[in-house]
Amino acid sequence: MSKYHFTLSKEFFASNFFSLLVGFVFFINVSIVPESKTVLQEKTLIDFESFSVSDMKISVKSNSGLGPEPKLSEFFTSPDLESAKSLLFRLPRGATSELWEIRFASPLLFDGYIYTIDFPIYSNNSAGEIVALFQDANFEIRKISIAKISKKGWETYSIKILNKIPQMDASPNIPSKVYLIGFLYYPPKIESKDREDILAIDDIQYKSIPKLKNLPETKN
Numbered sequence: 117m118s119k120y121h122f123t124l125s126k127e128f129f130a131s132n133f134f135s136l137l138v139g140f141v142f143f144i145n146v147s148i149v150p151e152s153k154t155v156l157q158e159k160t161l162i163d164f165e166s167f168s169v170s171d172m173k174i175s176v177k178s179n180s181g182l183g184p185e186p187k188l189s190e191f192f193t194s195p196d197l198e199s200a201k202s203l204l205f206r207l208p209r210g211a212t213s214e215l216w217e218i219r220f221a222s223p224l225l226f227d228g229y230i231y232t233i234d235f236p237i238y239s240n241n242s243a244g245e246i247v248a249l250f251q252d253a254n255f256e257i258r259k260i261s262i263a264k265i266s267k268k269g270w271e272t273y274s275i276k277i278l279n280k281i282p283q284m285d286a287s288p289n290i291p292s293k294v295y296l297i298g299f300l301y302y303p304p305k306i307e308s309k310d311r312e313d314i315l316a317i318d319d320i321q322y323k324s325i326p327k328l329k330n331l332p333e334t335k336n
Contacts, residue, residue, distance in 0.1 A: 156231055156323040161224050161296060163319040164188055164201045172203075173219040173298075183207075184216055184315070194236035194270050194318040202238070207303065207313035216301040223251060223295035228324030230277040230294060235262050238270045238316035243304035246315075252281040253292035259300065270318075278325075285327065296320070 169186045176183035184205035193199040205216070237246060244265045250258040258281045263273045285292045301315060 155326065157228060157326060158321065158323055159227060161226065161233070161320040161322055163199065164203050165199075167201075167203065169203075171221045173221060175217045176215070184313075189316060192238050192314070192316040194238070194272065196236060196270070196272050197319050199318050202236075202316045202318040204238075204314065204316040205301075207315075209312050214302070216303070217298065218301065219249070219298035220296070223297040224320075226294045226296070226322065226324065228326050229283050230281075231323045231325055232274050232276050232278075233296075233320065233322040234272050234274050235320060236270060236272045236318035237263065237265070238314070238318075239265050240268055240314045241265065241304050242267050244315075245302045247300040247302075248275070248296060249298045249300065250281055251293075251295040251297050253284060253286075253294060254282050256282075257297070262299075277322075291327070 167188065169188065172186060174183065174186060184207045186203065186205050188201045189204040190201055192204050193202050205218075233248075235246075235248070242265065246262045246265065248260050248262050250260065252258050260275065260277070260280055262275055263271070265271075281294065283292055283294055299317075303313060303315075
């Protein structure tokens with residue numbers, strides 16, 4: 117019986133050292149360290165005080181030829197935040213649509229490994245679904261459902277992202293970049309005869325894990 121021996125050369129370890137190290141540290145940080153010991157940084161991805169609707173691109177699949185009208189609103193703001201403005205979309209009376217695709221002209225860059233994201237959303241419908249669009253560390257587009265809306269009014273949806281999309285750095289000298297590039301909204305398939313449909317998004321905040329650090333225990 118023949119025997120096969122597989123050996124790893126010194127050259128292999130030298131050329132792949134940083135990738136192996138980064139993978140090991142990422143594994144330690146997010147897989148072994150329990151959540152109670154994870155240091156999370158709270159950050160704001162975007163607020164809409166200095167935002168312009170010209171910074172968005174909107175495409176709509178519609179049977180009525182009418183699409184959502186974007187604007188910044190001082191009246192529809194989340195009660196959970198100290199916010200001056202939200203991003204609001206208004207669909208006029210009599211309009212029907214199958215899908216809204218909302219994109220930021222400049223994608224929003226996250227810092228660190230994304231742990232959770234909070235999306236404060238207002239709807240005057242008790243139906244429909246909103247989906248977040250990400251560009252991951254491998255430059256691929258990822259869709260993650262934020263919520264299937266089941267009630268009217270404001271609701272903050274907290275979505276755990278950590279293991280749902282690739283975020284690992286290729287090496288310490290080549291940091292990964294993960295972006296929020298926009299949203300998909302599937303409105304209820306009911307014609308708005310007597311009222312307009314309204315969807316609003318307020319300040320998007322997230323929690324992240326610092327990269328390449330051992331994580332000390334935090335006090336709750």
